[in-house]
Amino acid sequence: MKIFTSLKLLFLASVLLATACPSSATVATHPSSGEKLAAQQVFTYRMGAEPPSIDPQLVEDVEGSAVARDLFEGLLTQKADGSLAPGVAERWELNPAKTIYTFHLRKNARWSNGEPVTAHDFVYAWRRAVDPKLASPYAGYLELTTLKNVSAVIRGEMPTTALGVSAIDDYTLQAELDAPLAYFPTMLVHSTTMPTPQKVIEQYGDSWSRPNHLVGNGAYVLTEHVLNERMVRVRNPLYWNNQNTILDKVIGLIIDDESQAYNRYQANELDKTEVPTGQFKRLQKERPAETFSSPRLCSYYYMFNLDKAPFDDQRVRQALSYAIDRDIITNNILGAGQIPAYTFTPGSTANFSVPEVALASMSRNDRIKTAKALLAEAGFGPSRPLKTTIFYNTSEGHKKIAIAISQMWKQRLGVQVTLQNQEWKTFLSTRGAGDFEIARGAWCGDYNEASTFLDLMRSGSDQNDMRYKNARIDQLLAEAKTLADPNPNYAQIEQIVATEAPIIPIYHYTGVMLLKPYVKGWPHQNVEANWYSREMYITEH
Amino acid sequence: MLSFILRRLAIAIPTILLIITLSFVLMHAAPGGPFSAERNLPPEVLANIEQRYGLDKPLYQQIFVYVSGIVTEFDFGPSFKYKNQSVNDLIASGFPVTLVYGFWSFVCASVLGISLGVIAALKHNSWLDYAATGSAILGSVLPNFVMAPLLVLLFTVYLNWLPGGGWEGGQIQFIIMPVIALATSYLAGITRITRSSMLEVLGSNFIRSARAKGLPAHHIILRHALKPALLPVLTSLGLSFVGMITGSVVIDQYFSTGGIGQHFVNAALNRDYSVIMGVTILVGSLTILFNLLVEILYAWIDPRIRY
Numbered sequence: 029m030k031i032f033t034s035l036k037l038l039f040l041a042s043v044l045l046a047t048a049c050p051s052s053a054t055v056a057t058h059p060s061s062g063e064k065l066a067a068q069q070v071f072t073y074r075m076g077a078e079p080p081s082i083d084p085q086l087v088e089d090v091e092g093s094a095v096a097r098d099l100f101e102g103l104l105t106q107k108a109d110g111s112l113a114p115g116v117a118e119r120w121e122l123n124p125a126k127t128i129y130t131f132h133l134r135k136n137a138r139w140s141n142g143e144p145v146t147a148h149d150f151v152y153a154w155r156r157a158v159d160p161k162l163a164s165p166y167a168g169y170l171e172l173t174t175l176k177n178v179s180a181v182i183r184g185e186m187p188t189t190a191l192g193v194s195a196i197d198d199y200t201l202q203a204e205l206d207a208p209l210a211y212f213p214t215m216l217v218h219s220t221t222m223p224t225p226q227k228v229i230e231q232y233g234d235s236w237s238r239p240n241h242l243v244g245n246g247a248y249v250l251t252e253h254v255l256n257e258r259m260v261r262v263r264n265p266l267y268w269n270n271q272n273t274i275l276d277k278v279i280g281l282i283i284d285d286e287s288q289a290y291n292r293y294q295a296n297e298l299d300k301t302e303v304p305t306g307q308f309k310r311l312q313k314e315r316p317a318e319t320f321s322s323p324r325l326c327s328y329y330y331m332f333n334l335d336k337a338p339f340d341d342q343r344v345r346q347a348l349s350y351a352i353d354r355d356i357i358t359n360n361i362l363g364a365g366q367i368p369a370y371t372f373t374p375g376s377t378a379n380f381s382v383p384e385v386a387l388a389s390m391s392r393n394d395r396i397k398t399a400k401a402l403l404a405e406a407g408f409g410p411s412r413p414l415k416t417t418i419f420y421n422t423s424e425g426h427k428k429i430a431i432a433i434s435q436m437w438k439q440r441l442g443v444q445v446t447l448q449n450q451e452w453k454t455f456l457s458t459r460g461a462g463d464f465e466i467a468r469g470a471w472c473g474d475y476n477e478a479s480t481f482l483d484l485m486r487s488g489s490d491q492n493d494m495r496y497k498n499a500r501i502d503q504l505l506a507e508a509k510t511l512a513d514p515n516p517n518y519a520q521i522e523q524i525v526a527t528e529a530p531i532i533p534i535y536h537y538t539g540v541m542l543l544k545p546y547v548k549g550w551p552h553q554n555v556e557a558n559w560y561s562r563e564m565y566i567t568e569h
Numbered sequence: 570m571l572s573f574i575l576r577r578l579a580i581a582i583p584t585i586l587l588i589i590t591l592s593f594v595l596m597h598a599a600p601g602g603p604f605s606a607e608r609n610l611p612p613e614v615l616a617n618i619e620q621r622y623g624l625d626k627p628l629y630q631q632i633f634v635y636v637s638g639i640v641t642e643f644d645f646g647p648s649f650k651y652k653n654q655s656v657n658d659l660i661a662s663g664f665p666v667t668l669v670y671g672f673w674s675f676v677c678a679s680v681l682g683i684s685l686g687v688i689a690a691l692k693h694n695s696w697l698d699y700a701a702t703g704s705a706i707l708g709s710v711l712p713n714f715v716m717a718p719l720l721v722l723l724f725t726v727y728l729n730w731l732p733g734g735g736w737e738g739g740q741i742q743f744i745i746m747p748v749i750a751l752a753t754s755y756l757a758g759i760t761r762i763t764r765s766s767m768l769e770v771l772g773s774n775f776i777r778s779a780r781a782k783g784l785p786a787h788h789i790i791l792r793h794a795l796k797p798a799l800l801p802v803l804t805s806l807g808l809s810f811v812g813m814i815t816g817s818v819v820i821d822q823y824f825s826t827g828g829i830g831q832h833f834v835n836a837a838l839n840r841d842y843s844v845i846m847g848v849t850i851l852v853g854s855l856t857i858l859f860n861l862l863v864e865i866l867y868a869w870i871d872p873r874i875r876y
Contacts, residue, residue: 081652088606163621165604168611183613237653255654255662257736257827283734284822284831288721292733295725453601453840460609470607490609 058274063548064568069276071547071564073300074289078256078282083237084222085157088165090557091280093219098261098278098561099244100222103131103150103201104213106558108551110378110476112213116145116223116245117201126208126510131201137245138266139225145245147195149223155181155188156229157220166220168490169474172483173215174509176204208510211477214378217558218475247273247562256282261561274565290542299547299566303540305425308364317545321365323376325473325555326537327481329369330418330433331494332530336465343406344414345529348466350387350399351440352433354534361428364540369533371522372471373481376536376555380478383519385526396440403441410442417446420468421455429534430468459493469493469531476556478518479508485525496530545569570868573876574861581857586636588853589846593632596837596845603649603840622649635846645850646843650836656847663829664851667816669739670826674751675813679806682756683799686763687790690771690798698764705760708753713819716750721823734825747820754817755809762805767798796870803870807863811855815848 057064079092087096097105103117117131137145158167158181167182176192192204205212215221225236225243232241239250247267252260259280263273281298283289289301303311303319312319332339339345354368370388373380387395408414418434420426427449434445450458459467471491473480483489486505487497501521508514525531539557543550549564551557604610604618619625623634638644645656682705689701711719724746725733731742770776771794779789816830829848836844868874 078651080650083652086652160617161621163614163617165606165610165614165618167614167617171611179613182611182617184617234647234653254736254827255651255659256821256831257825281735281825282827283825288718288734288823291718291721291726295729295733297725297733297735452838453605454599455601456605456607457600457602460605490611493609 058548058565058567059272061548063565065274066546066566066568069274069566070279071275071277071300071561071566072279072281072298074293074298074302075259075280075282076286076302077284081237082250082259084219084224085153085162085164085166087219094559095250095259095261095280096219096222097246097558098248099242099246099250100219100224101137101246101267102216102219102222103133104216105560106217106551106554106556108549108553108563110551110554110556110558112217116150120213126210127205129203129205129212130196131203133199133201134268135199136268138268139243139245140249140264140266141225141228141243142266143225144198145223146198147201148198149225149245150201150221151193151195152226153222153224154193155191156224158182158191159188160184164220169215169218169220172474173212174206174209176206210509210512210514211475211479214477215475247560248278258282263562267562269562273562275561278561293542299544300550301542303364303542306363308540311542315542318542319540320543320550320552321538321540322552323367323374323555324537324539324557325374325377325476325480327369327372327374327471328429328534328537329372329469329471330532330534331467331469332532333462333464333467333493333495334497334530335462335495338406338408338414339416339465341406342528343402344408345532346527347399347402347406347441348437348443349529349532350390350395350402351436352532352534353392353436356436357429357432358535361432362535365538367536367538369535370526372485372525372531372533373478373518373522374473374536374555377473377478377481378476378555379515380518381515383522385523387526399441403443408441408443413442413444415444415446416465417448418466418468419448419450419455419458419464421452422449426468433534462493462495467493470537472537473556478514479505482518482521485521485530494530496528498524498528500524570865570876574865577861577864581854581861584857585850585853588849589636590632592846592849593628593635596840596842597628599837599840601840603842605840622647635843639850645847648841648844650839650841650844656843659832659844660829660847660851663816663821663827663832666736666739666826667821667828667830668814670744670747670751670820670828671810671814671816673744673748674755675806675810677748678752678755678759678809678813681752682759683763683802685756686760686802687767687795687798689760689764690767691790693768702757702760702764705757709755709757711753713750713754713817714823716753717746717819717823720746720750734823736824736826736828743824743826747824747826750823751813751817751820755813758805759802759809762802763798766801767794770794770798800867800871803863803866807859808856811852811859815852815855 075091077091079089081087082092082095084096084100087093101115103115105113105115107113116133116137118134120129120131122129133147139145156162157164158170158178171178177186177190180186181188181191194202196202223245228243229236235241239253242250247264248261249264251262262277286302286304290304292298293301332345334340358366358368370385371382375382418430420430430447434447437443437445458464484491485496485501487502501524504517504521508517546567546569548567551559604615623631638646648654648656648659685701685705689698692698721733724731731745736743776794779793816828818831818834821828821831832844832848868876
């Protein structure tokens with residue numbers, strides 16, 4: 029046994045040498061751009077919080093996803109612009125009924141313990157994701173893919189083996205859907221669908237994702253994890269495309285406070301951090317080459333409770349939406365390139381063209397005039413002012429926006445607004461129980477397609493806290509899944525949402541960050557901010 | 570003395586059980602749960618999660634399962650938030666960190682606080698008194714969350730002497746700022762109690778007779794006055810010690826130390842039930858333990874006290 033272990037070590041060491049040596053000796057310049065590379069290829073960045081998990085099937089936050097993308101590789105990945113790139117799957121086919129996807133996997137993909145990555149690993153991982161015993165918070169994600177039997181498996185009514193995924197052979201994976209879903213491949217970038225090593229998980233149980241146990245198939249392996257302090261990953265010599273990886277080591281430092289992170293960025297302890305709230309304009313002037321703002325697949329909105337009068341009246345909702353100047357909020361309060369929102373789906377969503385909604389093209393005076401008229405029609409005016417409460421979770425940023433909006437409503441429509449903030453979990457509980465009239469909401473897309481937003485408008489959607497019901501929207505959404513070009517449907521839905529105003533879209537997010545000028549390869553154009561360390565490098569500085 | 574200690578320990582068990590029950594009930598009474606998020610979970614997914622963590626059982630059963638897990642296996646349960654960590658893991662990784670910076674903060678705060686307090690009392694109402702109490706109060710009117718950024722701006726950003734955060738196994742350069750920030754917040758309290766208690770003792774009869782006997786001043790202060798003057802200080806030091814070694818949310822989060830201080834607040838915000846319970850029991854037991862130690866020390870310092 030001992031001999032075997034030392035042989036294995038020797039083998040690993042020789043692989044390491046064989047792969048690492050030529051690259052570090054010869055790669056002094058970047059192979060395509062020709063830039064001079066730094067001798068030390070180490071990237072240190074701020075993680076805003078300790079991720080609840082880095083287990084692909086359990087990952088639920090942005091930080092954990094970034095780590096999972098380095099440690100594991102799914103069927104498909106993304107290029108810098110967010111478009112699909114082959115991962116473990118080299119290509120795929122679709123049957124004429126458009127319900128069965130057949131993926132052909134590359135034969136040179138290896139786990140970090142040297143074993144080949146096969147179709148069985150994906151079958152195991154997908155079944156695991158929906159297994160009631162694992163109880164993943166992201167089981168619902170696979171439900172969105174409409175994989176055959178997925179809901180019944182989650183409810184425990186069918187065994188996990190009934191899930192519509194199977195291995196035809198070691199390198200052919202088949203996924204069967206209940207109905208055609210044009211954007212199914214797009215959804216496979218998400219970490220929930222990444223493969224996981226059955227043997228290792230069965231051996232170590234919940235602690236399999238710790239540094240000394242974790243086996244992955246990504247470009248990096250986890251070498252250190254100190255809870256609430258740091259997470260370190262180094263390149264994986266067994267990764268199939270290791271010869272094209274340049275960055276040797278990635279260090280994530282967990283820093284809760286954004287201004288402290290900025291201090292440490294200034295002290296060169298970090299190569300990347302977020303721009304502290306309200307400092308974007310100043311930093312853009314002081315550090316123009318390091319300050320970036322790019323659109324994100326996220327929307328900030330206010331929702332109405334349609335079960336509560338007078339918000340069951342479309343005119344009242346419309347009036348309140350019309351009376352808000354989005355550009356004042358984006359320019360004067362946020363000031364980091366955020367985009368005023370008149371539709372729920374951000375314009376940066378792939379293949380989505382923002383429809384022309386009336387509200388967006390009206391002048392301020394027209395909007396206010398219309399708003400006043402609508403509210404008067406609904407029976408509210410100086411003699412009978414509308415009184416309401418805005419609910420939001422405790423945060424300086426939300427407060428500023430709520431104050432601005434309440435002032436706009438007061439000055440323009442005479443609405444008397446009370447602001448009420450609640451601690452996060454209490455807020456969620458209040459909102460979920462429907463104990464509100466108007467509440468703040470935010471939504472980020474799970475995948476780059478408009479349905480990830482518009483599904484919130486579906487009657488009975490788990491996310492539909494507005495209690496909004498529109499049969500036409502339900503029909504358009506169902507139809508869109510099977511269409512080659514669902515855009516006309518999405519445009520219609522946005523038009524209905526703009527008219528009936530169950531929500532008030534306020535702005536679309538931007539990601540604002542500081543990145544040292546010597547860090548290259550960051551995918552600024554990727555609206556999902558899905559970055560892969562293997563695409564990045566450090567130039568001489 | 571031994572029977573006193575045994576009696577105290579016997580009372581500690583029902584006390585801790587009471588703490589557990591109260592925290593458990595309060596915690597579950599708070600709105601929202603560990604698995605609520607911006608994204609509402611589909612009901613079938615939520616049901617699976619609640620079953621996995623035993624939240625589908627009635628509350629009294631949950632308490633019973635929880636307590637029996639502690640008694641039989643010393644298992645404080647899995648964290649609801651951090652999926653591959655148990656509460657035991659969280660405490661095992663975080664407590665040694667806060668123990669280190671908390672211990673040094675305690676040493677600095679008590680040595681400096683007591684010295685300043687004694688000086689202030691001896692030079693009562695002089696500029697030295699004002700300087701000593703003034704500087705101690707200055708340290709505590711600047712709360713942690715102001716002190717920590719000031720330290721970082723000075724030592725990290727401008728002077729570049731110390732790393733802005735991290736722990737790296739507890740190397741000295743990572744400990745200095747957390748210790749300063751934590752110690753200063755306790756300093757004023759210790760200084761003021763020492764000062765007033767010292768003043769009281771210095772005015773008492775046995776000190777007057779010691780002076781009348783012509784004993785040298787340092788002898789009077791160190792041999793006779795200090796010991797009784799320290800009694801009330803000791804009471805507050807016992808509790809401060811527990812407070813310091815269990816860390817502070819500001820220090821842990823601001824300096825990314827990885828200590829357990831942050832769990833006190835974060836676990837409550839996250840509704841991470843098992844972690845809330847774990848840290849509550851930890852602080853509860855430490856408080857009981859150190860109160861007992863303080864009482865034992867009383868008897869040693871003051872011969873009039875006998876149990």
